[in-house]
Amino acid sequence: MAKLDPVALTQALIARPSVTPADAGAMDVVENHLQALGFACIRLRFGEIENLYARRGTSGPNLCFAGHTDVVPGGTRSLWRYDPFGAEIHDGTVIGRGAVDMKGAIAAWMAAVSRFEDVPGTLSFLITGDEEGIATDGTIKVVEWLKSQNEVIDHCIVGEPSSxxxxxxxxxxxxxxxxxxxxxVAGKQGHVAYPQRALNPLPVLVDLMTALKARELDAGFESFPPSNLEITTIDTGNTATNVIPQDAKGRVNIRFNPAHTGVELQAWMEGLAADFAEKTGTTIRCDCAISGEAFLTEAGPFVDLVADVIKAQFGVETDRSTTGGTSDARFIRNLCPVLEFGLVGQTMHQINECVAVDDLNALTDAYSALIEAYFSKFGSSS
Structure with missing residues (x-):
C-alpha cells in the first residue's frame, strides 16, 4: 500500500476551488485516494452538497475522522501574494485557501492512515462540503443517515485548526x-415634523436591544466562559432625513454555554419582545435560528489519550478548550465522544492563508501516533 504525502495531497485539495457550496472535484480527490487505501466509500449528496462516508474494517471500535473540503471565498485576489487556489510552495510554506481550514488536516490524517495496513477495529472518514455555509445539507444530514444505517462510531477526531x-x-x-x-418592530411612517401622525419604531427597538444586552446571562459554566449576547445590526433602510421609518430591524447573536439551551433562550427573547410590544402598542416579530447547542466531551480515557499523544509528540500540555465559534462537532456529538485537533489556525479565513510543510509532516506523525495509541488502548484485540 503506497504511503501518501500530506504535502502533495494538501496541494491537490487546495487546487480544487471548493467554495461552499461548490465541490470542484475536491471530494473526488479524497474518495479516489481512500479507495486506493481499501476504504469502502459512499457518496451522500444532499441538495447541492457532496458528502462522503468511508470505512475500512468490520469490527469495533470505529475511530472516525471528520472534516470538510469546502472553504470560504478567497477574497480580494490582488491582496494575495500568490493564486489562492494555486497551492504553491514558497519558503517551506504551502499557500492557498483551505491550507489550515482544513484541507491540510484531511491530507495529514489520510497520510497517517496510509501507514497502517490494518488495525484491530475500524477507521472511517466523515467528510462534508457544507461546513463553511449554513450547514444544513452536510454533517447534520450524514449523521442522520448514519443513525438510519445503525452505523456505530465510537470516537471522533475533527480536524479543525484547533492549535x-x-x-x-x-x-x-x-x-x-x-x-x-x-x-x-412595525411602526407607522410619517414626516419627522409631525411625529404625532406617525409611530417611530426605532426608540422601541433601541430600548428592546438595551434590555437584551443588559441581562447577565450567567457567570460562566464549568470549562466554559460566560455566555455572551452581541447586537450585530440595527437597520431601517431609511435613506431620507425627514421621514420616520415604517419599521426597524435589529439582530443579536448569543454564544451560550451549557447553562442554557437554544430553546430556552428563544423563549426568553420572544417573551421580552411580546412584553415590549404590549407596553408600546407596536407589533414586534422575533425570528430565531438555533445553529447549535453547547456541548462538552467530558474528561476521560479518550481525551486523556489524545492529550498524552500530543505531549509525547510536541512536548506541550494541551489546553482542553471550549473557545471559538461553532463546528460540525456539534452534530457529531450526538453519535459519540468528539474532540477537535488540527493545525495552527492563525491564518484561517485570512488573505494568504498558509501552512508550513513541517507542520503538515508533524501533524501526520501525531495523527499516526494517535491511531496507534487508540487501537492499542481500545482495539478489539486489546
Whole structure:
C-alpha cells in the first residue's frame, strides 16, 4: 500500500476551488485516494452538497475522522501574494485557501492512515462540503443517515485548526451554542415634523436591544466562559432625513454555554419582545435560528489519550478548550465522544492563508501516533 504525502495531497485539495457550496472535484480527490487505501466509500449528496462516508474494517471500535473540503471565498485576489487556489510552495510554506481550514488536516490524517495496513477495529472518514455555509445539507444530514444505517462510531477526531500558537497547544473538547434572533418592530411612517401622525419604531427597538444586552446571562459554566449576547445590526433602510421609518430591524447573536439551551433562550427573547410590544402598542416579530447547542466531551480515557499523544509528540500540555465559534462537532456529538485537533489556525479565513510543510509532516506523525495509541488502548484485540 503506497504511503501518501500530506504535502502533495494538501496541494491537490487546495487546487480544487471548493467554495461552499461548490465541490470542484475536491471530494473526488479524497474518495479516489481512500479507495486506493481499501476504504469502502459512499457518496451522500444532499441538495447541492457532496458528502462522503468511508470505512475500512468490520469490527469495533470505529475511530472516525471528520472534516470538510469546502472553504470560504478567497477574497480580494490582488491582496494575495500568490493564486489562492494555486497551492504553491514558497519558503517551506504551502499557500492557498483551505491550507489550515482544513484541507491540510484531511491530507495529514489520510497520510497517517496510509501507514497502517490494518488495525484491530475500524477507521472511517466523515467528510462534508457544507461546513463553511449554513450547514444544513452536510454533517447534520450524514449523521442522520448514519443513525438510519445503525452505523456505530465510537470516537471522533475533527480536524479543525484547533492549535493556537504551535501544534498541539490546544484541542477543543466542547463548543458553545449559537442562536441568532432578528427583531422587527412595525411602526407607522410619517414626516419627522409631525411625529404625532406617525409611530417611530426605532426608540422601541433601541430600548428592546438595551434590555437584551443588559441581562447577565450567567457567570460562566464549568470549562466554559460566560455566555455572551452581541447586537450585530440595527437597520431601517431609511435613506431620507425627514421621514420616520415604517419599521426597524435589529439582530443579536448569543454564544451560550451549557447553562442554557437554544430553546430556552428563544423563549426568553420572544417573551421580552411580546412584553415590549404590549407596553408600546407596536407589533414586534422575533425570528430565531438555533445553529447549535453547547456541548462538552467530558474528561476521560479518550481525551486523556489524545492529550498524552500530543505531549509525547510536541512536548506541550494541551489546553482542553471550549473557545471559538461553532463546528460540525456539534452534530457529531450526538453519535459519540468528539474532540477537535488540527493545525495552527492563525491564518484561517485570512488573505494568504498558509501552512508550513513541517507542520503538515508533524501533524501526520501525531495523527499516526494517535491511531496507534487508540487501537492499542481500545482495539478489539486489546
Amino acid at each position: 493556537s500558537q504551535q501544534l498541539g497547544d490546544m484541542i477543543k473538547v466542547g463548543r458553545r451554542g449559537s442562536i441568532n434572533a432578528t427583531f422587527t
